[in-house]
Amino acid sequence: MMLKSCALWTAFLLLTGCSQSAAEAQGGGGGIIDAINHTHRAINHFSINRQSGLDIIGPYQGGGGGCCFSMPAQWRPGMMVQVDWETGQGSSAGFPGFADREKYEAWRAKIHAQKRQHSKAVPLADYNGQDTCGITVHFLPCDEVKVTTSCYTYGSPAYPIKEPLRMTEPTVCPT
Template sequence: MPRSRDGRYRSVLLGTLVGVLLVHNAKASTLEAINHTHWAINRFSVDGRSGLDIIGPYQGGGGGCCYSAPSRWQPGLTVRVDWETGASGVSELADEFPGFADRPKYFAWKQKVNAQKRQLSKVVPVPDYTGQKVCGLTVHFLPCDELQVTTSCYAFGSPEYPIKTPLHLPEPQSCPQ
């Protein structure tokens, strides 16, 4: 039975993706995140690839596709993380939500929420993963707009997981400039 036009396109697309991965000799896997701050991570991306989920304060999430680690780690390997922080859905601003009926109150509330959003970007070193299995990339969002990343296959909190930072970190009074 002949393939449908859509089936051919999917086969070509899948073949192209597999070919790209084989040429680069890399494994593609998900982008995950752990948020150690009291702010929501409204969105994030790694090297332009979306992490998908909003990540609430002191939570994990993500699930975006794909991070492809080079088959061999090399000194100087970095990723660019872009993200937006803002008030979380469980913040005091959520309690102030006036509903949609009173448009002026709604727009004033929305402006207050948007005023707390910040767009950030940072280039982060990828730790040496020589001799280890690579399972995507997990970004840790830390206070003072600091980041850590890992390619570890272990779950956050397990003894083998390389980043030992507690989930609930106190927010410092001030951040280094």
């Protein structure tokens, strides 16, 4: 009986993990980790402060759904988040199948050669006096990144990040 109670309590804690983060219990906010990819490259994986965003995000798409991002109750000047991500090919175009091992290996090598690891500390905008709904990271051309904790949806007039979904990568990125 004791074992069954422990198992039920553990299941309850696991199921409620994303609905109330440690920060929320202390008066902060938190929620799901989402992303919007404004580039022609796929985002193979990403994380914010080492919390996974889960999904692969294709070019010019949104996704994510990782749990859980939490933040302190009060924003402070200089607050940053660490965004880590990998970019790669946006489709399986040119996939030769598995029958010809040599062609498959050449295709696979080409795909892996396109993968790039990125890491950037990104300022977290002031959220004092506002509802927070997790975090959304925007992957922009030239490996730029913006984040928001806004509860508004991308594209709504009150959403703070205004860049269009389909952005053109410049020939030369500023350094």
